[in-house]
Amino acid sequence: MSVSMTEKTCAEFSERLAAREPVPGGGGASAYVGALGTALCTMVCRFTEGKPAYAAHDESIRHTIAATDRIRRELLVLMDEDARAYAAVSAAYAIDRDDPRRADAIEAALHEAALPPYRIMVACARSLALLEELGDHVSRLLISDVACGAQLCRAALMSASLTLYANTTAMVDRKRACELEEECEELLEHWLPRADALADAAARAVRGRG
Template sequence: MAQVMMDKTCRDFAEALAAREPVPGGGSASAYVGALGASLCSMVARYGASNPRFAEVEDDLRHAIAASGRIGFELLELVEEDVRAYGLVSAAYGMERGNPHRSEVIQDALHEAALPPYRIMVACSRVLALLEEMADKGSRQLLSDVACGAVFCRAALQGASLTLFANTTSMKDRERAEELERECDALLDTWLPRADGLAKRAADAARKRS
């Protein structure tokens, strides 16, 4: 897949995000922020895997390196997927109003556009599970990095949910829309508090209260 957005420098991506253009938008930004969370998870795991003090959990750390790397790559691809999905919606709404297939095409495009943010949420949930493991098995000196990764994934989860809702609210197939919304709500209910827990754990440790 041609990585159009991810071929940009960080500065270029930020400038593209700031431009008066619909893409990249909140969904793509959320995917990128989630990928940064995955990268922090990889960093923490790599420090532990190369340290003899963590020999007992080396296999777990190396698994975390591989898993967070795969998820991070998936999230970078989802930056592009979100852009592509918006293009489908834009093209659908751009069809001539007299076209008898216009409504159906719009509805299919809206459903298609709700899938990348849902996948972003699932991916960030998987990263958060790995970060919880790194909080227990990685270096205590890197607990703040673990927590930063969790905060990034939390933001990405919530940001992606808003993009999902923006699409499902216009879907006429309410059964399909509400199924996505229920799954989205379940992810938020489960993982936002757990991400907050990691952030609090790091803050308390830094302030010597744990």
């Protein structure tokens, strides 16, 4: 890639995503969506920091700001890592079918391409945990942003899992494929219900039913 995905404007990224090109794809989009959800968590904390009503939670809020800033930057890096990894998969599949190196090249590329979506999932899970920790420590006016952050991170988590499966199902090394799939399934089973619960609680609070 000559230009990093993160260097593109929102319009340029969406146009590139819509193009008939192998990258960016679902993995990069998942990372971007996760970064947006994480950014909402940071924003909520920054509006809360220093408010007298939440002074008892200032230290925790500052910790969350630092942590979510790191996660957001990590997800942006993963946008490019996913694009590079899938470009390698595309290049491997483009090798002549009669070339004896083709099968090994595809397998190696699939192994590498499965890692960015898994890391995206882990990062989004960390963001969801931090969104959960906000609890009642934020203004009611910001609860809708907490809910939006949870829903975006949930979507990114689920979407990244599909990208991971797309790579693992094509692997010849079933042992490694199963290891990654099991870790992926554990993340989904643990975090999807928690993301739903967080978003539902926030939605009830916003609507005055919490």
